[in-house]
Amino acid sequence: MRRTWGLYLFPIPALALYLAFFVLPAAQGLQYATTDWDGFSPGFNRVGADNLVRIATDDDQFANALGNNLTFLLAVVSGQTVLALGLAVLLAARSRGSTALRALFFLPTVLSSISVAFVWRFVYDPNLGLLHSLGVPGTFLGDEDTAILWVAVAQVWFHAGQMMVIFIAGINQIPAELHEAAHVDGAGRWQRFRFVTWPMLAPATALVVAYTTIQSFKAFDLILGLAGNPPRSSLDILSTRIYTTFANSQLGYAAAESVVFMVAIGVVTWLQGRAARIGAGR
Amino acid sequence: MSNHVFSRRGLLKAAGLTGGAVALAACAGPGGEAAPRGSGAAGFDGPVEGELSFAHWRAEDKEVFDQVIASFTRKHPKVTVRQDISASADYQSTALTKIRGGGVGDAFTAFRGAQFANIASAGVWSDLTGQSLVDAYEPALITAGAGGGKQLGLPYQLVFNMPVTNPDLLATHGYANLPQDWDGFLGVLDGLRSKGVTPIAWPGGDSGNGGQLINSMVMNNAPADDAFARVEAGTLKVTDDWFLTTLRQYEQLKPYFQDGATGSANEAAMQLFATGKAAFLATGSYAAGPVRKLGARFPLGLYAPITVAAGQARYEGIFNATFILGVNANSSKRGAALAWLQHLSDPAVAGVYANGTSQHVTVKGVEYTNADLKAFAPWLTRKTLLAPRFQFNNLDIRTAVEEAAVKVVGGTKPEEAAEAAQRVVDQKR
Amino acid sequence: MRRPLLALYALLITVPLLVVLFGSFKTTPDLFASPFGPPLSPTLANYREILGDAGLLRVFGNSVLVVLVSVPATLLLASLVGYAVARLPRWPSRVLFAVFAAGLAVPAQAMMIPQYVQFDRLGLRDSLAGLMLINVVVTLPVAVFILSGFMRTLPRELFEAAALDGAGSWAAYRRVAVPLSLPSLAATAIFLLVMHWNDLLYPLLFIDDPARRTLPLALLDFSGEYLTDYPLLFTGVVVASVPMVLLYAFLQRWFVAGITAGAVKG
Numbered sequence: 001m002r003r004t005w006g007l008y009l010f011p012i013p014a015l016a017l018y019l020a021f022f023v024l025p026a027a028q029g030l031q032y033a034t035t036d037w038d039g040f041s042p043g044f045n046r047v048g049a050d051n052l053v054r055i056a057t058d059d060d061q062f063a064n065a066l067g068n069n070l071t072f073l074l075a076v077v078s079g080q081t082v083l084a085l086g087l088a089v090l091l092a093a094r095s096r097g098s099t100a101l102r103a104l105f106f107l108p109t110v111l112s113s114i115s116v117a118f119v120w121r122f123v124y125d126p127n128l129g130l131l132h133s134l135g136v137p138g139t140f141l142g143d144e145d146t147a148i149l150w151v152a153v154a155q156v157w158f159h160a161g162q163m164m165v166i167f168i169a170g171i172n173q174i175p176a177e178l179h180e181a182a183h184v185d186g187a188g189r190w191q192r193f194r195f196v197t198w199p200m201l202a203p204a205t206a207l208v209v210a211y212t213t214i215q216s217f218k219a220f221d222l223i224l225g226l227a228g229n230p231p232r233s234s235l236d237i238l239s240t241r242i243y244t245t246f247a248n249s250q251l252g253y254a255a256a257e258s259v260v261f262m263v264a265i266g267v268v269t270w271l272q273g274r275a276a277r278i279g280a281g282r
Numbered sequence: 283m284s285n286h287v288f289s290r291r292g293l294l295k296a297a298g299l300t301g302g303a304v305a306l307a308a309c310a311g312p313g314g315e316a317a318p319r320g321s322g323a324a325g326f327d328g329p330v331e332g333e334l335s336f337a338h339w340r341a342e343d344k345e346v347f348d349q350v351i352a353s354f355t356r357k358h359p360k361v362t363v364r365q366d367i368s369a370s371a372d373y374q375s376t377a378l379t380k381i382r383g384g385g386v387g388d389a390f391t392a393f394r395g396a397q398f399a400n401i402a403s404a405g406v407w408s409d410l411t412g413q414s415l416v417d418a419y420e421p422a423l424i425t426a427g428a429g430g431g432k433q434l435g436l437p438y439q440l441v442f443n444m445p446v447t448n449p450d451l452l453a454t455h456g457y458a459n460l461p462q463d464w465d466g467f468l469g470v471l472d473g474l475r476s477k478g479v480t481p482i483a484w485p486g487g488d489s490g491n492g493g494q495l496i497n498s499m500v501m502n503n504a505p506a507d508d509a510f511a512r513v514e515a516g517t518l519k520v521t522d523d524w525f526l527t528t529l530r531q532y533e534q535l536k537p538y539f540q541d542g543a544t545g546s547a548n549e550a551a552m553q554l555f556a557t558g559k560a561a562f563l564a565t566g567s568y569a570a571g572p573v574r575k576l577g578a579r580f581p582l583g584l585y586a587p588i589t590v591a592a593g594q595a596r597y598e599g600i601f602n603a604t605f606i607l608g609v610n611a612n613s614s615k616r617g618a619a620l621a622w623l624q625h626l627s628d629p630a631v632a633g634v635y636a637n638g639t640s641q642h643v644t645v646k647g648v649e650y651t652n653a654d655l656k657a658f659a660p661w662l663t664r665k666t667l668l669a670p671r672f673q674f675n676n677l678d679i680r681t682a683v684e685e686a687a688v689k690v691v692g693g694t695k696p697e698e699a700a701e702a703a704q705r706v707v708d709q710k711r
Numbered sequence: 712m713r714r715p716l717l718a719l720y721a722l723l724i725t726v727p728l729l730v731v732l733f734g735s736f737k738t739t740p741d742l743f744a745s746p747f748g749p750p751l752s753p754t755l756a757n758y759r760e761i762l763g764d765a766g767l768l769r770v771f772g773n774s775v776l777v778v779l780v781s782v783p784a785t786l787l788l789a790s791l792v793g794y795a796v797a798r799l800p801r802w803p804s805r806v807l808f809a810v811f812a813a814g815l816a817v818p819a820q821a822m823m824i825p826q827y828v829q830f831d832r833l834g835l836r837d838s839l840a841g842l843m844l845i846n847v848v849v850t851l852p853v854a855v856f857i858l859s860g861f862m863r864t865l866p867r868e869l870f871e872a873a874a875l876d877g878a879g880s881w882a883a884y885r886r887v888a889v890p891l892s893l894p895s896l897a898a899t900a901i902f903l904l905v906m907h908w909n910d911l912l913y914p915l916l917f918i919d920d921p922a923r924r925t926l927p928l929a930l931l932d933f934s935g936e937y938l939t940d941y942p943l944l945f946t947g948v949v950v951a952s953v954p955m956v957l958l959y960a961f962l963q964r965w966f967v968a969g970i971t972a973g974a975v976k977g
Contacts, residue, residue: 006879007794010795011795014791014855017844017847018810018848018851021845021848022817022822023814024825024829026814028825029821029823030821101717101721102963104721104724105721105724106959107724107952110909112927114930114934114944118939120727122747123727130747157727161724165898165902166857172894173864173891173895203861203863204860211856214815254821258820258821261818265816
C-alpha cells in the first residue's frame, strides 16, 4: 500500500499549526483545573481534584447552568435541525426565487450578535415589545421557567440559515441520477424525500446535529446580549458560567468547569451517535 | 509521490518553526506571563513625550476625552494620547491581561471593588501617594482607590446609584415633596398608579442596571454599613431579618413597577421614563445622559426610597466613586502618564469632562454648568452611603444576592429566595 | 404548501431584520419610540458618519484583508485533512478526525491566556498576521469537521480509479476530491467567512493599535457603558453585511456545482 504513505503527509501542515497554537495552549489552560490560580498572581496552590469535586457536589450555580444548557440544547437542536432541513428541501431547487430566499434566510447569520440581541430584546420586551403589541401575554425573558426557551427561539432565528446551507450542500451532493431513477419508478415527492433524500442526507444531518449541539453549548454572546453580564440564573448556560468564573478571577476553577464542559459535549455527542444508530436500526 | 506538494525541506522548516513556538509557549503560566514592554526604569520623572495609551471602558465619553486630549497636547506638544476603549463587560475580563502586558494602558482605569483589588495584587498600580495631583481630589471620595496605606488610583467619577425622578410629573400629581419613610413612599406610589402613571421603571431584566436598586433598599435596613462585605465574609447572612425585610419590601414594590419588570431591558425602562410615562427610574444618576439622548426635556431629580419609619433613616441616598485612574507600573512612559492624570485632575479640565458627560467628578472646585449636574449637586453634601453593592468582591455572590430581589418580584417567596441566595453565598465564599 | 410556508418564514426573518435596516435611518429617540416602525423622518446622518470616517474605512480594509487570507488558508489546510480522513485506513482516519473534532469542545476561555502569552512572545500580537493565524487555527476544527463529513461520502472507487490511472494522492486530491467537494467547500467557506468576519474575542485580545482594528472591534465603539448608539451601530452592521451578502451570492453558485461534477464521473 505505497499510496497511503503519501496520504499521511496531507494533514501535517494543519496538524502542526493546530498542535502548536490550539492543543498546546488548551492543554496549558486546562492544567490549571487542578489549581486555585486566580489568573494574575505569581503563585498558586495545587488542589488536586477539589475543583471538580466542588463542581459536582457543591455548586448550585453550575448545576443550574448545566440544566439550562440541556434544555436550551434540546430546544435548539430539534427546532433548528427540522427548520433548516425543511427550508433546504423547499429551496434546493435552482430558481431565481429560491436563490433570493436562501440569501434572505442566511442574512441573520451575518449580523453581529450585539445587534441580534438588541432586536430580540425588543421583540420580547413586556411593554414596548413586538410580541406585546401583537397581544401575546407574558414576561418572556423575565419568566424564570421559560426564559431559556425564548433565547432558544432567538438562537434558531439567528443560525437556522447557516444550517440550511449545510443541508443544501448535502442535497446537491446527492447524484441527480438517484432522483431521476426514483422519479422513473413513479415515486412521489414524499417518497423521494423519504427513500432518497433523507438517507443520502444522513451525513449532513449528523453534521448539523453535532454542530448545532456545540453551538448551543457555546451560544454565549447572544445570552450576554439578551440578559446582561453576568446573566441571571434562569439564562445562565455553561459557557456564560465559565466566562463569569473567568471574569471573577478564578482561572483554576474556570479551567475545571471547562473540563466538565468538554465532557458534557462529549457525552451528548456520543448519546446522539447512539440514538442515530438505534434509529437507523443498527 | 513525485508531484507531492510538500518538499522535505519545507516540512523540516515548518516543523522547526512550530517546535520553536511550542518551546516558547511552554514557559507560559503563573509567574511566566508576558514580559512587560517597558522597563519601568523611567519613573514619574520621565519625559512627557511619545504615544501614550489611555485604556478605559467609556465609549460614550470618547468625544469629550478627545477634547480633553486636545487641550493636553497643546500643553505638551511632544505627546499624543490614544484612547484604548473596550466595552465595559469585556474590560472586566480582558483588560487586566492586556494592561499587565503593557501593550495598552500607560494610563488606565479600573472599576471599584474586585477589579481594583486584582490589579493591586498584580502590582500594576504605580503608587501615587505624595504626588501633588492627589491634593486636587476630595479626600473622602478617593478612599476606593487606596490600598495598603497607599493611594494607588484616583476614583474620578462620582455617581449616585439611586433612582432618578421626574419632578414635574411628581409635582403634577401633588408630590412635590417626597416622603422620608416607607409607608409614605408606598402611599405616593399608590397615588401615582391610581392616576395612570407607571410609578417606577425598573430594568429587572438587566442584571447590571436592575441591581442598582438594592443599594437604596439596604442602606437603612442593613445592621452595618459594610453589611454586604460581611455577607461575603460569612458573618452576616441574607437569611437574616434585615435582608428578609428588604426582600419583603421588594415584594411590596411589585405592583408599582412597569408590567413584566423582570423581563425589561434597560433601554425599555429608560424609554418609559424619558417619555414621561414613569415617575422614577430605578437605576442611577448615570442615566441622565442617556435619558437626554432619548429626548427627555423635563428636569431630573434623585430620590432613594427610605425603607424605615420616619426619623429612623441613617442615609438619604447612595453614591459611588469609580473609574479609578492609575499609572501602569509596567509602562515606560510613566512621566507622560502622570502628566495626563495631572491634566485630568485640573478643576477646569475635570469640569469639561463632567459637564460634557453628565457625571460628577471627585475633583475639588469643579464648576458644574450642566443642568442635570446642577440639579443633582445638592446630593454632593447630603447624607449618602458609598454604594454597598460594590462591597462584593465575588461576582457570583453579588449576582445571587441581587437575584433574590428579582426573583421576589417575579413571584418567589422572600424566604425561599433568600435561602437559595445564601446557599450560593456559602458555596462561593 | 410550499409557498405559504416560505412566505411565513420570510416574514419572521424580515421583521427583525427591518429593525436593523430601518434603525440605520433613524435618530436614537425615533428608534426607541418605535423600534419596529419605518423611519418617519429618515436621516442619512448615520451613513454620512460611518462612510465619512476614514478610520472606519481602514478598519473595513483590515477585515477584508484578514478574511481574504484566513478563509482560503483554512479551507486549504482543512480540505487536506478532510481528504486524508476520507482515504486513510479506518483507525488512522478515525484518530485524525477525533483529534480535530475534540477541538470543537474546547471553550475559548480555557485557551485565551496561554494563547495571549504565546502570541505575545512570538511577536504575533497586535498584528494582522497574528490575527489571520489565530483565525485559521481556531476554525480548523469546524472546517475539518464539515469537510471530512462530506469527503467521507465520496465513493472510494473514484480514488481507486484515479490511482489505477496512475495519478498520485495529490493529483487525486486536486482532480477528484476538490471538484467533487465544491458544494461543501462553498458551504464551509460561508461558515468560515461569517466566523472570521464577526469574530470579536481574538481581535479584542490581540489587537491594540486602532490602525489594525477589525470591524467588530470598531463597532464596539458605539456601545458604551450605559448608552449604546444603536442607530450608528446598526448602520455599521448594515455596511459590514454588504460584502458578506455579495460573497454569499457568489459562493452560492458553487452549491450546485456538485451536480455537474457528479455527472462527469457517471
